Amino acid sequence: MFAIFRLLVAVAVALACLPSGDAEATTLARNVRIGIHADKTRVVLDLSEKVSYRVFTLADPYRVVLDLPEVHWQVPAGAASRKGGLVAGLRFGLFKPGNSRVVLDLKEPGVVRSVFLLPPAPPQPYRLVIDLAASTRTAFLAKVKPPPVSAAKPPPRPTAKPRRRAGAKPxxxxxxxxxxxxxxxxxxxxxxxxxxxxxxxxxxxxxxxxxxxxxxxxxxxxxxxxxxxxxxxxxxxxxxxxxxxxxxxxxxxxxxxxxxxxxxxxxxxxxxxxxxxxxxxxxxxxxxxxxxxxxxxxxxxxxxxxxxxxxxxxxxxxxxxxxxxxxxxxxxxxxxxxxxxxxxxxxxxxxxxxxxxxxxxxxxxxxxxxxxxxxxxxxxxxxxxxxxxxxxxx
Ligand SMILES: [Zn+2]
Missing domain, CATH: 3.40.630.40 (Zn-dependent exopeptidases)
Structure with a gap:
């Protein structure tokens, strides 16, 4: 368990060192696959390049989130409707500039047992692997540690209606x-x-x-x-x-x-x-x-x-x-x-x-x-x- 925690921390640190999202994304995400095993559900993301990544979990509903630098999605049709094992549904796409994301909806509470990146073994490209195992709600909640939220500025307080200058276009x-x-x-x-x-x-x-x-x-x-x-x-x-x-x-x-x-x-x-x-x-x-x-x-x-x-x-x-x-x-x-x-x-x-x-x-x-x-x-x-x-x- 502790090893996994250390791994997640290492990953988080690695992600913090990513270049900002202004650069054109060149990494291709080619597929998202789900493998169902007796003791785990394995989610594999095929990638054209090595990337930094971060995985965290969110409760109510149970979700596992994978954050990546901005990538291009060139996955086969139907990849977004894959499910199985612990995974009830998945989505992927741009979350904010420089940050692509995969969200896995879990059917029931599950723990992220391990996350690792496999180097290419032709014809296989880089593979980012997330292994999930069934868990309990208590164990799930103990692990929920969302990443720090970037402090969004609160919007200004509403005022009576001073905005539009006379003659300005609506x-x-x-x-x-x-x-x-x-x-x-x-x-x-x-x-x-x-x-x-x-x-x-x-x-x-x-x-x-x-x-x-x-x-x-x-x-x-x-x-x-x-x-x-x-x-x-x-x-x-x-x-x-x-x-x-x-x-x-x-x-x-x-x-x-x-x-x-x-x-x-x-x-x-x-x-x-x-x-x-x-x-x-x-x-x-x-x-x-x-x-x-x-x-x-x-x-x-x-x-x-x-x-x-x-x-x-x-x-x-x-x-x-x-x-x-x-x-x-x-x-x-x-x-x-x-x-x-x-x-x-x-x-x-x-x-x-x-x-x-x-x-x-x-x-x-x-x-x-x-x-x-x-x-x-x-x-x-x-x-x-x-x-x-x-x-x-x-
Ligand atoms: Zn709508």
């Missing part, structure tokens, strides 16, 4: 949901929500820029994970006058289709909206973020006073959006709903979350993976943005 922040190690929903034909949302966001940026009426920013413009509070902080730093978070859902019943518009509230409008918010709020857990220090944030959505006025503006934009979107996409019954979405929590930025449809439905997926359709949807959201800001002048 700032619209578009937030493509998910990204990097968090793929979001998976479509029936294999599409990933993180790409649908990014394409939609870029298209909407094009439409809004073309109008010349707005200053537009995207929370991400590449395949990278951003924590929910990071998205909120981005909007506030940008002095956003409107925040549009783009998503697409997936559900077991493949016949369900249609989009919806969501705004923040303490009480959910219905069970379905509450369940959706809970699902979207899990993005940080999915990406292997340790949430224990953010309990205040997770426990409940407390609406601050300044937020109430903001919520009225959010609802106004949602009302402008419903008829415009309806021209291009089918909307659910009760198209505007409310729930406690963490990404909509900026107290001073009117914010909506748009679910474009269900990737689990073939027709919705076909629509959301078509450039032409996305362009039409972007035009309708653009018209709603014009109506909203046009209406504010009167």
């Amino acid at each position: 700032v619209v922040v578009i937030d493509p949901g998910h990204g990097g190690v968090d793929p979001g929903a998976t479509g029936i034909g294999g599409s990933l929500e993180k790409w649908v949302t990014l394409r939609m966001a870029r298209q909407l940026r094009k439409v809004l820029n073309r109008s010349g009426r707005y200053q537009v920013a995207l929370t991400r413009d590449r395949d990278i994970f951003i924590p929910l509070r990071g998205r909120v902080a981005f909007a506030r730093r940008a002095g956003a006058d409107l925040f549009i978070s783009i998503h697409a859902d997936s559900i077991a019943d493949h016949s369900v289709r249609g989009g919806g518009i969501y705004t923040l509230s303490e009480k959910s409008s219905d069970k379905e909206a509450a369940a959706l918010a809970a699902k979207e709020n899990r993005a940080d857990v999915i990406a292997g973020v340790n949430l224990t220090q953010h309990d205040d944030d997770v426990a409940s959505i407390l609406i601050e006073l300044t937020q109430r006025e903001t919520m009225n503006y959010s609802a106004r934009f949602a009302s402008a959006l419903v008829p415009e979107l309806r021209r291009h996409i089918r909307l659910r019954r009760k198209p505007h709903r409310f729930a406690g979405f963490r990404v909509l929590k900026a107290p001073d930025v009117p914010s909506v979350l748009v679910e474009l449809g269900y990737l689990s439905n073939r027709r919705d997926e076909r629509m959301l993976t078509s450039a032409t359709e996305l362009a039409s949807i972007a035009n309708s959201i653009g018209r709603a943005v014009n109506h909203y800001f046009g209406g504010l002048k009167h």
Whole structure:
């Protein structure tokens, strides 16, 4: 046991010596494999080069996280759906600039018995091996020692509304949901929500820029994970006058289709909206973020006073959006709903979350993976943005 601890410490030290993430990633991750043995579950990552690495565990839910320098993922199709033994699911991708990540969801508590890097033995490349063995909750919790969290600056306190200089263009922040190690929903034909949302966001940026009426920013413009509070902080730093978070859902019943518009509230409008918010709020857990220090944030959505006025503006934009979107996409019954979405929590930025449809439905997926359709949807959201800001002048 002590040897493993020493190994982990050595690994952590090695990782601390990594060069910063600015350099172009050249290492290729070629495969992720899972081997099931009588006494252990072995996870193997095939790599083109030797890398530094760090492994740690997180509880509730039980996860094992492997951090690497930024690598390119060239794994076979289907690698992300592998599971077996102790591993109930896995994800990989960029966590932050310079830091790629693999997150393993465990079926039950497990200990990391050993982690080691095997040198190439042609035709085998470098192999990073993690051996996991079944354990107990008590033993698991005793090992949970998340890495030090880089001290993120708390966002500024909300102020009454001083931001916009007279005559300045309104700032619209578009937030493509998910990204990097968090793929979001998976479509029936294999599409990933993180790409649908990014394409939609870029298209909407094009439409809004073309109008010349707005200053537009995207929370991400590449395949990278951003924590929910990071998205909120981005909007506030940008002095956003409107925040549009783009998503697409997936559900077991493949016949369900249609989009919806969501705004923040303490009480959910219905069970379905509450369940959706809970699902979207899990993005940080999915990406292997340790949430224990953010309990205040997770426990409940407390609406601050300044937020109430903001919520009225959010609802106004949602009302402008419903008829415009309806021209291009089918909307659910009760198209505007409310729930406690963490990404909509900026107290001073009117914010909506748009679910474009269900990737689990073939027709919705076909629509959301078509450039032409996305362009039409972007035009309708653009018209709603014009109506909203046009209406504010009167
Ligand atoms: Zn989503």
